[in-house]
Amino acid sequence: MKIIGLVGSPRIEGNTSILVKKALDGAEFEGASVELVQLSALDFQGCTGCEGCKNSFRCVIKDDMQKLYDSLEEADGIILGSPTYFYNITSITKKFIERLYCYDTFDALDRSVWINKFEKTGTKYAVTIAVCEQNDIEDMGVTSLVMDKSLQAVGYRIVKSLKILHVFKKGEIVKQIDSIDEAFEAGKKIAKTIKLNQTVNC
Ligand SMILES: Cc1cc2nc3c(=O)[nH]c(=O)nc-3n(C[C@H](O)[C@H](O)[C@H](O)COP(=O)(O)O)c2cc1C
Numbered sequence: 001m002k003i004i005g006l007v008g009s010p011r012i013e014g015n016t017s018i019l020v021k022k023a024l025d026g027a028e029f030e031g032a033s034v035e036l037v038q039l040s041a042l043d044f045q046g047c048t049g050c051e052g053c054k055n056s057f058r059c060v061i062k063d064d065m066q067k068l069y070d071s072l073e074e075a076d077g078i079i080l081g082s083p084t085y086f087y088n089i090t091s092i093t094k095k096f097i098e099r100l101y102c103y104d105t106f107d108a109l110d111r112s113v114w115i116n117k118f119e120k121t122g123t124k125y126a127v128t129i130a131v132c133e134q135n136d137i138e139d140m141g142v143t144s145l146v147m148d149k150s151l152q153a154v155g156y157r158i159v160k161s162l163k164i165l166h167v168f169k170k171g172e173i174v175k176q177i178d179s180i181d182e183a184f185e186a187g188k189k190i191a192k193t194i195k196l197n198q199t200v201n202c
Helices: 015-029 065-074 091-103 117-121 143-153 177-199
Strands: 002-007 033-038 077-083 104-106 114-116 124-131 156-164
Touching: 002 015, 002 065, 002 177, 015 033, 015 077, 015 124, 015 156, 015 177, 033 065, 065 091, 077 091, 077 143, 077 156, 077 177, 091 104, 091 143, 114 117, 124 143, 124 177, 143 156, 156 177
Parallel strands: 002 033, 002 077, 077 124, 124 156
Antiparallel strands: 104 114
């Protein structure tokens, strides 16, 4: 069982990073092998809409996403974290999500008919972690919604969508013990879900 943590914050040691790592610890506790990817350390661009992926489920842009596609396809699940930037995900998280467009394919004559790659190869699982400064969930805007809906569209079942409020300065999340525990439990949950999938026969 393999789970990849993806950090969509430009702050390498920031709050999102700490929470994603803690979730990976939870997954590891349940027996997963884990890998951490700082999306800000990769050199990649957003989708160009070229449709080069149309029949292949693979993007044609040659950048660091190519390595990541291999890892994503090999992994059973992901833990994706983004801070809220102006009520939304960060631009780094956005360009990562855009590049998952290649995992969908549409009917040639009716674009309301579509499937994703993982419907063919097996469901993948995801935890999302949204992190914001304000106390009011309204100020998180669409951060969780955008991650959850987009990942669902490309074949991930969201087992937990964490919304972490009231954390501003880099790294100060370590003082919110409940949030750290929540992230650890979410990591355990995704690993346990994958284990269940691997053990049940029908
Ligand atoms: C450009 C920018 C925009 C932000 N917009 C919001 C916002 O709309 N709502 C909010 O609650 N926090 C907002 N924040 C605060 C961050 O979400 C918060 O500091 C978070 O803890 C950063 O996570 P990180 O340490 O992982 O980078 C914003 C921060 C920046 C730098």
